[in-house]
Amino acid sequence: MSASIQHIKGMPDLLPEQTGLWQAVESIATGLLQSYGYNEIRLPIVEYTDLFKRSIGEVTDIVEKEMYTFRDRNEESLTLRPEGTAGCVRASLQHRLLDNQQQQRLWYKGPMFRYEKPQKGRQRQFHQLGVETFGIATADIDAELIVLAYRLWQRLGLQDHVALQINTIGSLEARNAFKTALVDYLTAFKDDLDEDSQRRLESNPLRILDSKSERTQSILENAPDLHDYLDEDAQAEFERLKGLLDAMSIPYTVNTRLVRGLDYYNKTVFEWVTDALGAQGTVCAGGRYDGLVSQLGGKPVPAVGFAMGLERLCLLIAEVTEPPADPQQLDIYFVIAADTAHYARAMTAAESIRHANPSVNMVTHCGGGSFKSQMKKADKSGAAFALIAGSNELEQGVVALKPLRGDKAQEQQNIAIEQLPEVIKQLFAA
Structure with a gap:
């Protein structure tokens, strides 16, 4: 008898005893988004590969090593989406949602795909809830997204188990100047950097700031500071954001090494992190990406968004609090x-x-x-x-x-x- 067929490694099934929690979390989250005036957009799982190369960046780990890419019967290169922002921008441009600088508040959810080593809280097929806003250039919308996430933590009983980290990475020009200084500094320590950081020194040096290597982090202690290279506009916007969060009593920490892993980010970046899930501590992350719409062929439109991993969110709920009511519970x-x-x-x-x-x-x-x-x-x-x-x-x-x-x-x-x-x-x- 032939061996039974199993699920693909890193793409597990969600069984009935698990889906009740997922449905409860999704229901609470989508209800909250609707109450803030956000509208759902449903996006395809497969996109042309070029979309992700142009948006995420060809020298990122995602594009170089993690995407599921294949040729269809017309010999066109297609990719299972590794993240949702690029597809949301593509759809917004294709269907003219951004014409005349229209403001849009959108959300979506569904599976994403990256070829990574499966572990707790990190799968090859994983699910994200994403939120994207377009047409608003001011810090108040950055603050609204952060507060929206905070309200979700409150409704899920997680507000005491996650912490907000924020940073500003400035304009492209500021980052390029910082990048040059960072590479000059780290080149002298190249042989002492971890293997990933040595590779990134030439391809994506800002990602070295996220290194988990203690040795690399000790080298970075005396590295140039990104905030010394920021333009006045980015600094002012960041101060406005902090003022709004202070006014609404949202606690945060400024993490000057927080840069995010995708090329399209600028100015505000943020992460909600937890210490209850081991190495996979980021539950929600996002930031501003004002240049992405024009990068994909549209007129310049300011934009900011975030995504949260539903696997990690459900794991965190199971770890630290009582799950919300199961909508599948029989009466x-x-x-x-x-x-x-x-x-x-x-x-x-x-x-x-x-x-x-x-x-x-x-x-x-x-x-x-x-x-x-x-x-x-x-x-x-x-x-x-x-x-x-x-x-x-x-x-x-x-x-x-x-x-x-x-x-x-x-x-x-x-x-x-x-x-x-x-x-x-x-x-x-x-």
């Missing part, structure tokens, strides 16, 4: 312990309940079986109540309502079939 298990002659009446009663109570989660038992076995399944389901439709009950025009949890778990009452929809409505009115 009622409908036991049909009747002979086949009465099935139609029982199932009709179940559907009348659903019609009148669309927010109530109810499973109708199918497949027959003894009353005892069905009640075991009802109890195991986690439902708060069982509705019991036996032959005797149905002949009398009633269904039994039995609480399965709490102090009243032994009490049972008969409800007339025609009254069931209203009784259930009152039962879950609170």
